[in-house]
Amino acid sequence: MIEDLVMDKFGRRRYWAIQRHPCAPEAVSIYNNGCNLECVYCWNSIRNDPKRISLYGRLLYPEEVADKANELLRKWRLSIVRVSGGEAILGFNSAHHLAKVIESTKCWKFVVETNGVELGRNPILFNLFSHLRDKIVFRINIKGSDYDNFERNTLRPGHWLDYVFKAIESAKKMRFKIICACMEEVVDVDKIEKRLIQLGVDTSKKFDKKGRIKYGHFEYEFEVEHIKIKYPWTEEKLRKVWGRAGDLKCI
Numbered sequence: 001m002i003e004d005l006v007m008d009k010f011g012r013r014r015y016w017a018i019q020r021h022p023c024a025p026e027a028v029s030i031y032n033n034g035c036n037l038e039c040v041y042c043w044n045s046i047r048n049d050p051k052r053i054s055l056y057g058r059l060l061y062p063e064e065v066a067d068k069a070n071e072l073l074r075k076w077r078l079s080i081v082r083v084s085g086g087e088a089i090l091g092f093n094s095a096h097h098l099a100k101v102i103e104s105t106k107c108w109k110f111v112v113e114t115n116g117v118e119l120g121r122n123p124i125l126f127n128l129f130s131h132l133r134d135k136i137v138f139r140i141n142i143k144g145s146d147y148d149n150f151e152r153n154t155l156r157p158g159h160w161l162d163y164v165f166k167a168i169e170s171a172k173k174m175r176f177k178i179i180c181a182c183m184e185e186v187v188d189v190d191k192i193e194k195r196l197i198q199l200g201v202d203t204s205k206k207f208d209k210k211g212r213i214k215y216g217h218f219e220y221e222f223e224v225e226h227i228k229i230k231y232p233w234t235e236e237k238l239r240k241v242w243g244r245a246g247d248l249k250c251i
């Protein structure tokens with residue numbers, strides 16, 4: 001299981017950076033390793049590769065992660081933290097670890113970037129975050145618009161897409177703040193939007209991110225973003241799966 005590769009028996013998780021990154025200067029970014037998907041456009045795929053995970057970053061306790069994030073929040077006078085990189089929630093242990101990080105981080109909003117698969121497979125995990133409801137924003141990245149499309153984009157079984165929508169449904173029911181995001185170039189946005197409407201997601205104010213990521217637009221529940229071809233390995237994989245890459249927007 002991928003979670004076992006990025007966590008140890010002391011509850012530490014592997015991270016490769018905690019910094020204020022130019023792609024999201026409004027936030028402190030916490031970057032982890034390891035993911036349960038293998039998206040063809042993943043910019044972090046090298047650090048998520050199970051054979052290479054231990055080469056990048058180091059294992060940290062939740063308090064160590066929060067201390068570093070708090071130091072940067074103070075230094076840059078910021079109020080938002082985001083966790084990104086690999087997948088933040090890979091099972092109970094990583095979810096429990098993350099809840100502890102969020103508890104100890106002194107910020108206004110903590111954005112959890114997630115593909116939603118484990119949260120939908122096991123929605124009880126949301127309970128670990130219920131006391132942090134006012135602070136958390138779950139940004140759920142929808143990787144496919146149907147089974148075939150999901151499988152093609154993530155190299156995982158197509159029916160896992162149902163877990164993603166289950167996560168969205170559960171988060172709504174539990175009154176968590178969510179943002180549903182998808183990549184315009186590799187999914188059918190209209191198809192996803194229809195499904196989100198059925199789940200009660202407000203898609204009337206769609207946020208189309210043309211440009212750099214801007215954190216702080218929490219009034220939206222639906223975001224359309226664009227593939228960033230920043231690395232040669234992303235381009236190579238995209239070409240292999242989609243037969244194209246050069247005509248996709250480079251940001």
Ligand code: SF4
Pocket residue numbers: 035036037038039041042043044045048085086087115
């Ligand atoms: S879910 Fe995110 S981190 Fe995981 S493979 Fe896809 S793009 Fe990469």
